[in-house]
């Protein structure tokens with residue numbers, strides 16, 4: 001039986017960086033993957049959605065180019081080519097991951113892994129079963145779409161986010177159950193491609209985890225574009241109706257029945273532990289997710305878990321940071337990353353990004369904060385690109401002056417949030433952040449302005 005210092009199970013954004021880091025640090029490492037390298041993120045998540053969002057944005061710019069003196073008549077799209085482009089991006093990145101694993105000497109094993117007693121892992125590939133030994137095992141098996149136990153949700157044709165990518169045409173109308181990040185991103189794409197989209201969300205607002213002002217603004221923007229949104233709406237049943245679907249839900253005790261050609265369920269993700277445990281092996285699992293301590297140790301000696309399969313936020317960068325953290329620890333290194341400062345991004349138009357505490361959370365927790373907020377309407381770059389909608393809001397602890405949160409809704413918010421992640425990871429105050437100047441004209445000049453506002457007054461605000 002071949003043995004390794006570390007066997008990683010799952011080659012998503014949690015597993016593959018962990019394997020590469022471990023190999024770079026001298027550990028004999030293998031990675032086992034049952035599907036494609038890159039996991040949900042590269043194949044059915046972050047990357048394909050952002051490629052489709054990018055295509056939708058290009059379409060929108062072409063249609064609205066007249067604002068910049070660009071005249072393009074008869075702007076259309078070819079959905080098949082959008083899918084080809086999306087697949088090409090995913091394939092390129094997937095190939096990159098495979099090459100990186102090989103270049104770093106990681107042994108890649110294809111098949112479904114299950115953990116047996118005595119730190120052995122069995123890999124099933126077709127009829128073949130192979131056993132491998134490991135000093136340490138890292139579970140990075142990720143997640144899969146959650147299907148709510150509601151009548152009709154298992155009807156053929158009801159889609160999850162995995163299935164949407166298989167759709168060969170844009171439907172005329174689409175109902176999306178759930179109003180979280182995945183929902184509003186798909187709503188943005190399909191609305192731009194001409195579908196009539198309706199979102200049905202059980203909680204009182206869409207993007208329930210984000211800043212309230214942001215979710216209210218996004219609701220308004222999406223509605224203005226023609227997306228119908230029901231919040232506080234509880235789905236009772238899904239039925240087939242002709243070639244499409246009907247969704248029956250109650251909202252403020254009133255029953256609604258809406259119909260559409262397509263129905264997408266985007267109600268969250270369930271941890272992927274199918275077939276992971278061999279006979280006689282157990283792990284502490286709660287609500288389907290593998291429980292770990294602060295060092296990502298599971299209840300089984302020598303077995304660690306990271307990413308979507310454990311409790312906590314399910315994001316690619318968080319999974320990657322956790323994976324690298326575990327690899328460094330196993331190689332005897334002291335990791336430097338702060339795993340609790342996790343940016344959250346939504347790739348709508350305008351983009352949304354947040355990190356740390358929101359204004360409402362500060363109020364709820366009785367934390368006294370100083371807030372610096374500016375609208376993007378006075379930012380030169382935003383006016384140039386006619387993307388002047390939105391704002392940047394920065395929160396500092398009123399006592400220590402440390403930055404404890406930032407929320408933004410504006411062009412390039414998902415890139416700019418990095419400034420605050422670095423600031424928070426280094427316990428910087430607003431004053432520390434003000435020490436650096438920002439290039440002109442850029443969107444992130446508005447960060448400088450929000451910091452000035454916090455210090456007593458932004459320059460470009462009357």
Ligand code: FAD
Pocket residue numbers: 009010011012013014015032033034035036037038039040041042044045046047049111112113114140141142143144161182272274275276306307308309314315316317318319
């Ligand atoms: P995964 O990426 O799920 O990878 C797990 C891998 O393990 C899979 O390849 C699977 O095949 C393999 N596996 C499972 N069980 C076994 C087994 N027993 N043996 C062998 N292999 C196994 N996150 C962001 O940060 N930004 C975004 O913009 C973003 N957009 C998203 C959009 C959508 C539509 C979706 C669905 C998700 C999105 N996410 C985004 C979330 C992100 O994709 C996940 O948080 C991330 O992929 C989790 O990484 P992971 O490595 O834990 O798991």
